[in-house]
Every structure is written in structure tokens, then in C-alpha cells.
Amino acid sequence: MNGPLLALCLALPLAAADIAVVWSGGSPEGEVRVTGGRVASLSPGTGVRFRAGAGGPFRLRISAEGGDRAILHVAARKDPFSFFLRDVSRDNPIYLPAFGAAVTVGDDPRSFAEIEAAVRARGLQTKLQAVESEPEESYDNAARHTRPLSCQTWLGVSRDVRIFALGERLDWVQTRFHGADVARYSFLLGRGWGPSDRISRRLEEGVLPIVHGTLVDDDVAYTLVAFAALESRPLTAANLRGTHFLVADGHGRGHMFTKEQQALHDSLLPAEMNQPEETVLYLRAVAVNTAAVPRYAFFRNLALPAGSFDAQNGFGLDKSGKVFAVSKLNGRPLNTEEVSLLLPPGGSAELEMYLPHRPVPVDRAAALRSVRFDQRREECRRFWKAKLDSAARIEVPERRIDEMIRAGLLHLDLITYGREPEGTLTSTIGVYSAIGSESSPIIQFMDGMRRHDVARRALQYFLDKQHDDGFIQNFGGYMLETGAALWSLGEHYRYTRDDEWVRRIAPRLIKACEYLSAWRRRNLREDLRGKGYGMLDGKTADPEDPFRSYMLNGYAYLGLNRVSEMLRGVDEAQSRRWAGEAQALKKDIRTAVQEGLAQSPVIPLADGAWCPTLAPWTGYHGPLLLHGGGGKWFTHGAMVSRDSLLGPLYLVFQEVLEPGEPASSFLLNFHNDLMTSRNVAFTQPYYSRHPIVHLRRGEVRSFLKSYYNTAASLADRETYTFWEHFFGASPHKTHEEGWFLMDTRWMLWMERGDTLDLLAGIPRAWLEDGRRIALDRVASYFGPVSLKVESRLSEGRIEAVVECSSPRRPKAVELRLPHPLGRKAETVEGGSYDPVTERVRIAPFEGQSRITLRFRTRT
Numbered sequence: 001m002n003g004p005l006l007a008l009c010l011a012l013p014l015a016a017a018d019i020a021v022v023w024s025g026g027s028p029e030g031e032v033r034v035t036g037g038r039v040a041s042l043s044p045g046t047g048v049r050f051r052a053g054a055g056g057p058f059r060l061r062i063s064a065e066g067g068d069r070a071i072l073h074v075a076a077r078k079d080p081f082s083f084f085l086r087d088v089s090r091d092n093p094i095y096l097p098a099f100g101a102a103v104t105v106g107d108d109p110r111s112f113a114e115i116e117a118a119v120r121a122r123g124l125q126t127k128l129q130a131v132e133s134e135p136e137e138s139y140d141n142a143a144r145h146t147r148p149l150s151c152q153t154w155l156g157v158s159r160d161v162r163i164f165a166l167g168e169r170l171d172w173v174q175t176r177f178h179g180a181d182v183a184r185y186s187f188l189l190g191r192g193w194g195p196s197d198r199i200s201r202r203l204e205e206g207v208l209p210i211v212h213g214t215l216v217d218d219d220v221a222y223t224l225v226a227f228a229a230l231e232s233r234p235l236t237a238a239n240l241r242g243t244h245f246l247v248a249d250g251h252g253r254g255h256m257f258t259k260e261q262q263a264l265h266d267s268l269l270p271a272e273m274n275q276p277e278e279t280v281l282y283l284r285a286v287a288v289n290t291a292a293v294p295r296y297a298f299f300r301n302l303a304l305p306a307g308s309f310d311a312q313n314g315f316g317l318d319k320s321g322k323v324f325a326v327s328k329l330n331g332r333p334l335n336t337e338e339v340s341l342l343l344p345p346g347g348s349a350e351l352e353m354y355l356p357h358r359p360v361p362v363d364r365a366a367a368l369r370s371v372r373f374d375q376r377r378e379e380c381r382r383f384w385k386a387k388l389d390s391a392a393r394i395e396v397p398e399r400r401i402d403e404m405i406r407a408g409l410l411h412l413d414l415i416t417y418g419r420e421p422e423g424t425l426t427s428t429i430g431v432y433s434a435i436g437s438e439s440s441p442i443i444q445f446m447d448g449m450r451r452h453d454v455a456r457r458a459l460q461y462f463l464d465k466q467h468d469d470g471f472i473q474n475f476g477g478y479m480l481e482t483g484a485a486l487w488s489l490g491e492h493y494r495y496t497r498d499d500e501w502v503r504r505i506a507p508r509l510i511k512a513c514e515y516l517s518a519w520r521r522r523n524l525r526e527d528l529r530g531k532g533y534g535m536l537d538g539k540t541a542d543p544e545d546p547f548r549s550y551m552l553n554g555y556a557y558l559g560l561n562r563v564s565e566m567l568r569g570v571d572e573a574q575s576r577r578w579a580g581e582a583q584a585l586k587k588d589i590r591t592a593v594q595e596g597l598a599q600s601p602v603i604p605l606a607d608g609a610w611c612p613t614l615a616p617w618t619g620y621h622g623p624l625l626l627h628g629g630g631g632k633w634f635t636h637g638a639m640v641s642r643d644s645l646l647g648p649l650y651l652v653f654q655e656v657l658e659p660g661e662p663a664s665s666f667l668l669n670f671h672n673d674l675m676t677s678r679n680v681a682f683t684q685p686y687y688s689r690h691p692i693v694h695l696r697r698g699e700v701r702s703f704l705k706s707y708y709n710t711a712a713s714l715a716d717r718e719t720y721t722f723w724e725h726f727f728g729a730s731p732h733k734t735h736e737e738g739w740f741l742m743d744t745r746w747m748l749w750m751e752r753g754d755t756l757d758l759l760a761g762i763p764r765a766w767l768e769d770g771r772r773i774a775l776d777r778v779a780s781y782f783g784p785v786s787l788k789v790e791s792r793l794s795e796g797r798i799e800a801v802v803e804c805s806s807p808r809r810p811k812a813v814e815l816r817l818p819h820p821l822g823r824k825a826e827t828v829e830g831g832s833y834d835p836v837t838e839r840v841r842i843a844p845f846e847g848q849s850r851i852t853l854r855f856r857t858r859t
Contacts, residue, residue, distance in 0.1 A: 037066020490562020
């Protein structure tokens with residue numbers, strides 16, 4: 001607590017508290033302190049110090065005074081803890097089973113054993129225990145219990161910042177240069193806004209960036225097809241030019257340039273923004289009369305507020321006389337902006353609207369009018385399907401997830417900008433520029449799908465924009481990008497083992513590490529002992545919180561550690577240097593965690609036990625939303641945002657804490673109880689990395705609870721586009737989609753030391769009879785992996801084939817094959833079977849293995 005706030009607390013009237021702390025045994029000793037108050041007396045004890053006798057239960061009576069925010073610290077030598085004085089009660093004692101301790105009012109005579117028996121007699125469960133005892137979550141169940149969000153659909157040609165956003169109601173188009181709005185065009189199918197909407201949308205084949213929309217207006221049904229392609233040439237990889245990555249970056253909201261970068265951007269801008277050929281949004285609307293009698297159909301052409309219409313040619317004109325829309329009705333130039341047509345039963349009318357990204361001269365519009373819609377659509381289909389064909393293939397039996405994987409890969413690619421066929425790319429996120437942290441799942445999923453060249457080019461962005469002192473910063477004053485970018489670079493190396501690439505970029509890697517090292521040295525100060533000694537200070541995300549946050553430091557550790565790996569085969573001395581630096585930082589972070597857990601107030605969990613907590617940074621007592629140190633912490637639509645989305649649970653994901661150690665359990669439990677609903681974080685849920693923590697701990701039901709409920713509530717259920725926030729901020733947010741895809745990747749294949757885990761998080765329903773799961777040469781740390789699993793439970797078996805024949809293949813493979821009804825295999829061929837975890841272990845793994853699980857068939 002800071003000095004002024006402590007003084008304020010002490011100036012307020014102090015309430016007296018008579019408290020008893022009881023232990024089950026273990027001879028506790030230490031001292032008692034109060035933040036925001038004082039210790040009046042201890043019994044037994046001297047001053048503020050206490051010491052139990054040898055063995056057996058121990059009871060410490062404490063008389064203390066403090067204000068509403070006063071925190072009492074039991075600074076025991078072993079298992080220290082803290083609590084709010086205001087939280088002590090007889091009816092709900094502070095029961096700490098992990099420490100064998102409890103806190104109650106002073107005149108409560110109960111021992112620890114008696115308090116424990118009373119709490120356990122209630123038969124309660126933590127929220128996570130309840131999830132683990134429930135049936136596995138499904139998407140359909142999650143959708144029934146979460147809000148549906150609809151999102152505009154972005155269409156483009158990839159690599160090029162000229163984007164078209166199609167509105168959710170199929171009645172407007174927004175042209176944009178990535179994050180910069182250009183113009184908004186309205187149009188209408190049917191009579192307009194009414195008492196109900198019967199609108200649906202879907203991507204072509206469920207995955208391609210070609211939108212199919214349906215609008216039913218009583219007896220007239222309208223269908224719409226929309227996609228982006230080129231103005232005069234076929235959309236092919238050879239004809240795709242793209243936008244220079246720095247110009248694209250300059251159109252991202254929140255972007256940051258050095259003076260030199262700004263100058264280069266400005267010199268490139270005119271040529272990049274004035275290409276000889278526009279991208280075009282091609283729209284075709286068809287109205288069909290489904291009634292048994294004639295019915296009117298209505299269309300309104302694309303329109304601008306200050307535009308006009310050329311009825312002879314079917315051109316929409318802007319104020320300069322250029323053409324912003326080329327429209328045809330039933331194959332002929334549209335001769336009126338608003339159309340009403342009487343259709344016979346079963347009759348139809350077709351309106352085609354071609355929208356150049358920026359208005360074009362009349363002669364080009366006339367040429368565009370002759371373009372055939374079906375030809376452009378087929379070119380568009382081939383273009384995007386070729387991108388899918390160039391990647392690894394994943395097949396899962398749940399249609400929605402299967403489509404979301406492939407659609408997601410294309411969504412990421414759509415707004416990865418840069419010149420083709422080679423050169424640096426920028427992996428942007430929604431309307432924003434690339435960020436070392438938020439771009440990481442985008443790039444890493446591309447790597448996992450064997451699009452290594454795209455990933456490498458996207459990683460080059462962070463090296464090209466690196467500052468002369470080694471600092472990496474591209475967005476909004478964020479200071480965590482250096483470590484996060486190094487981590488993604490290291491992940492790319494784990495996939496490719498490309499030592500020649502590392503040799504080329506080694507000077508930049510070392511410069512970045514030196515920057516982190518110098519930053520750390522500034523914090524190796526004795527006055528920071530107990531306050532984040534050796535930890536980096538700085539802003540982590542949007543909130544202006546320039547503190548020693550765990551998330552910032554975890555990324556720094558992760559980055560240093562990965563650079564050490566990368567340099568091992570290139571520069572052994574530098575590799576050892578950064579390994580040592582990484583371990584020293586890790587040690588200081590872990591020390592700060594233990595100090596913080598001891599000094600932060602415990603909170604009650606749903607099972608009646610209490611759990612230690614931790615602030616998102618050092619120097620604050622407990623979660624910010626509990627206001628133990630005062631302050632105002634609301635941001636981004638929630639009270640919990642800083643604690644949950646930028647909090648200490650990141651350290652498990654960032655490999656500072658082991659998934660199964662007590663500190664990780666504390667962080668996971670207090671986060672779940674205090675900061676989630678349906679195991680989903682609030683406001684911007686994918687910033688919380690608790691799903692992968694569950695997966696690493698083998699908590700499949702908890703993982704699936706988060707996996708399905710987050711996707712069901714944040715992604716458009718028809719087009720699979722993700723929002724950034726639940727309140728509808730920032731569309732086409734590929735950071736969120738990237739984490740969904742990475743969670744899916746880890747659910748299907750995940751590395752664990754020298755072992756490859758397969759299907760560690762899949763739902764049981766995926767192995768119902770007749771279902772199939774396939775991975776076709778997905779990328780892993782061990783080289784390409786292929787897997788085919790077929791459920792033939794009607795014949796009493798599940799069969800699998802695993803292949804990873806790379807020279808760096810794993811020493812062991814563990815394949816989880818859960819029976820849909822939880823039954824255990826009677827016989828197993830191909831490996832050793834653990835009926836508890838439902839895993840088959842193949843060790844040593846020789847590159848290929850066939851596994852068969854046989855079950856007793858029941859009628």
C-alpha cells in the first residue's frame with residue numbers, strides 16, 4: 001500500500017478485531033503485521049512474533065485494529081498468508097486446507113480439525129470441481145446459455161489493405177484501408193426494417209471468404225452473394241501485388257513509427273495508394289417469389305449520401321463524376337436507383353452491383369460492366385482454395401469446428417498485408433496494427449499449419465521495425481512486445497530448425513536481448529527487495545499501468561529463453577549468456593510471486609475453502625478489483641479486466657510456473673471463482689490464457705467449458721468472424737480468432753518435453769461410432785505429424801495411425817482416445833494404456849505406430 005493511502009487508512013477510525021488462527025500442526029512460527037492498522041497483542045507471542053511448541057495443533061489469539069481495507073498478514077516461515085480483517089467470521093471461517101490453517105473469531109473454540117469437518121460436511125464444490133463433475137460441454141449447450149453476437153464480414157484479396165466490410169443485415173458496405181474508414185454505401189433488399197428479421201448468412205462451403213446471405217420478406221426471398229476480386233484481371237497469386245507492409249502498418253489504428261519509419265512510409269505512400277487497378281466487391285442479389293400469386297420485389301441500389309445516379313448506364317456517381325457503383329438488373333444497366341418489380345409465382349429478378357474500392361473513371365466503369373459475375377466468383381474460389389491446399393489439413397467430426405479451423409486460417413491471411421511474392425508481411429489484428437503479443441497466435445497458427453514462409457515473413461516485421469537500441473514497439477505504447485516477439489521467433493525456430501535463418505537474424509536477436517537485460521539491470525536495486533526486485537517495469541496493454549507486471553516479465557523470460565535455444569547451434573557463448581539471464585529473471589519473478597501470494601488477501605471459493613490471490617503486478621496487495629490498496633480499476637467494460645486479462649495466470653502459460661505446482665492451482669482457482677462466468681473471462685476473454693493451463697493440467701472438462709462458451713459468445717455463429725469484446729468493439733479481430741485456433745491446435749496436438757500429446761483435449765463425442773479425426777502433416781516441434789483416428793464402436797474398436805518420421809521425432813507419443821460413454825478398453829494393441837487418463841503411450845516411438853482399442857460391445 002502506498003504511503004498516502006496508508007496514512008489515510010490510519011487516520012480513519014480503527015475497528016478492533018479479536019481473531020483466532022488455528023493450525024493442524026507443523027510448529028508454525030513467524031510474525032503478524034497489519035497493513036492499514038496495527039497488532040495490539042498476540043497470545044501466545046512476544047510483540048508481533050509467535051512460535052508454536054513442538055508438533056500438534058496450535059492456536060494463536062490476535063487482537064488487532066484496522067479500517068475497512070486493513071489486511072492482516074500471518075508471515076509464517078512456512079505457508080504465509082493474509083486476509084482482510086473485515087472477512088473474519090464464525091459462520092464462514094477462513095479455511096485454508098492447503099496450509100492446514102483456519103481463521104475465525106477469537107471466542108470460537110473450534111480447532112482446525114473441527115472447522116475443516118464443518119466445511120467439508122456441507123459437500124460443496126469449487127466452480128472448477130463442479131465443471132469437472134458435469135457432462136462435457138458442447139457447442140450447442142454453450143450457445144443456449146450465452147449471448148449471440150453478429151459481426152460485419154470483411155472481404156478482400158489478402159496482402160492488400162483495400163477491405164470491404166459487409167453489414168450484418170446485408171444493407172451496407174464500408175470500404176476501408178484496413179483500420180481507416182473510407183466510405184459507407186447503403187443498399188436494400190426487400191421493403192426495409194420491419195418488426196422481425198429473417199436474415200441469415202453463411203460462407204461459401206462454410207469456409208471461403210464469399211458471403212451467402214438470405215433475407216426473407218414475407219413471400220419474397222432474397223439471396224445475396226458477395227466477394228472481393230480484382231477489377232480487370234483474374235484473382236490469382238501471380239496477379240496479386242499487395243500493399244507494402246509499412247504503408248499497411250500506417251493504416252492500422254494505434255501504429256507507432258520512429259522518425260525514420262515515418263519518413264519511409266511517407267515516401268512509399270503515394271505509389272502504394274494509387275494502383276492502376278482497383279479491388280472490387282462483386283454483389284449479386286436475387287429475389288424469388290415463393291407465393292402462389294404475384295408479389296412485388298424491391299431493391300435499392302448502392303448509394304452514397306452525396307451521390308447521384310446515371311440512369312442510362314446504371315452508374316452510381318460521386319461528386320467528382322467518378323463511378324462508385326456499376327449495377328445491372330437482369331443483365332441490363334439498372335435504370336433507376338429504387339426498383340419495384342411484380343414477380344409471377346416462382347418468378348425471379350437479379351440485381352448485380354459492382355463496387356470498386358474507390359470510384360473509377362467512366363471508361364473503366366464501362367469495362368467493369370462487361371465482367372461476368374460467375375467468372376469472377378470462380379476465380380475467387382480457386383484463389384482461396386489454393387491457399388487452403390498449400391497448408392496442412394485438419395479434419396474433425398464437428399462440422400462447425402471443422403469449418404472454423406479452415407475459415408479461421410483464411411481470416412488470418414485476409415488481413416496479413418505486404419507485397420507479393422516475397423518480402424515482409426504485417427499480421428494485423430482487427431482494425432489495429434500488428435503487436436508482438438496479439439499477433440503471436442496468428443503467426444504461430446500459420447506455422448502450425450505448415451505455412452512457414454508466411455510466418456517467417458510476418459516475423460520479419462518485428463525485426464524490420466526494431467529500434468536501434470533493440471527495443472521492439474509497434475502499438476499504443478505497449479512495452480511487452482520485445483519479449484513476445486522473441487517468443488514467436490523462437491517458436492518458428494522450434495518448427496523449422498532453420499539455423500541459417502537464425503544466423504542471419506542473430507545480431508537483431510542479441511540486440512533485443514541486450515535491451516531486455518539493460519532494462520532488468522535498472523531494476524536490480526536493493527530498495528526493490530520485496531517489491532519486484534530484478535523485474536521489468538512498463539505498460540503492458542491499453543491501461544496506463546507502468547508497473548512491474550507479471551505478464552510483461554513472463555514474456556521477457558519466454559523471449560530470452562527462446563533466443564538461448566535459437567543460438568545454441570549458431571553461437572554457443574551467446575546461447576549460454578541468455579540462458580543464464582532468462583533463469584535469473586525467472587527466479588526473481590518466482591520470488592515475487594511467493595511474496596505476493598503471502599501478502600495478498602485470501603478469498604472464499606465455492607466449496608467453502610479459501611484461496612490465496614495475487615495482483616497483476618508487484619507492490620499491490622491482492623486483486624485490484626478487491627481494492628485492498630485503493631484505486632479505481634474499471635476498464636474496457638469490466639471491473640476484472642486488469643486482474644483477469646493481464647494477470648499473473650500468464651506465468652503458467654509463459655513457463656515461469658509449472659502447471660501442477662501449488663501457486664498455479666491458487667491462481668487458477670481464484671481466477672475462475674472471481675473472474676469468470678461459465679469459465680469464460682469477461683469483456684475480452686481470449687486475453688486470459690487459462691484454457692491452455694487447464695489442458696496442460698489434464699483438466700479436459702474445464703478446458704472444453706471455456707473453449708465452447710468463449711467461441712459461442714464472441715464469434716459470429718454464421719460467418720465465424722470474431723469480435724474483440726462482448727460489447728461489440730473491433731470487428732474481424734484475428735487476435736481472438738488466433739487464440740481460438742491455437743487452443744484448437746493444442747487440443748489436437750501439443751508438445752510436452754520429448755513427448756507428443758495427441759487429442760489431449762477433444763470431446764468424447766468426437767469418437768462416437770463412425771466418426772473420424774485426421775491431421776495431415778501438421779507442423780510440430782518434432783517435424784510434420786499425421787494422424788488418422790476412426791471410431792468403429794459398432795464393431796467394438798477405435799483404430800488410429802500416427803506418423804512422424806522426421807529425424808527429430810519425439811521419443812514418445814501419448815494418444816488420448818476417450819470412449820464416448822467413458823468405457824475403458826479391454827484390450828489395446830500398439831502401446832500401453834492408462835484407463836484413468838484414457839491415453840495410449842507409445843515409447844519408444846519409431847516414426848509410425850498403429851493403435852487399436854477394443855471395447856466390449858453392448859446392446
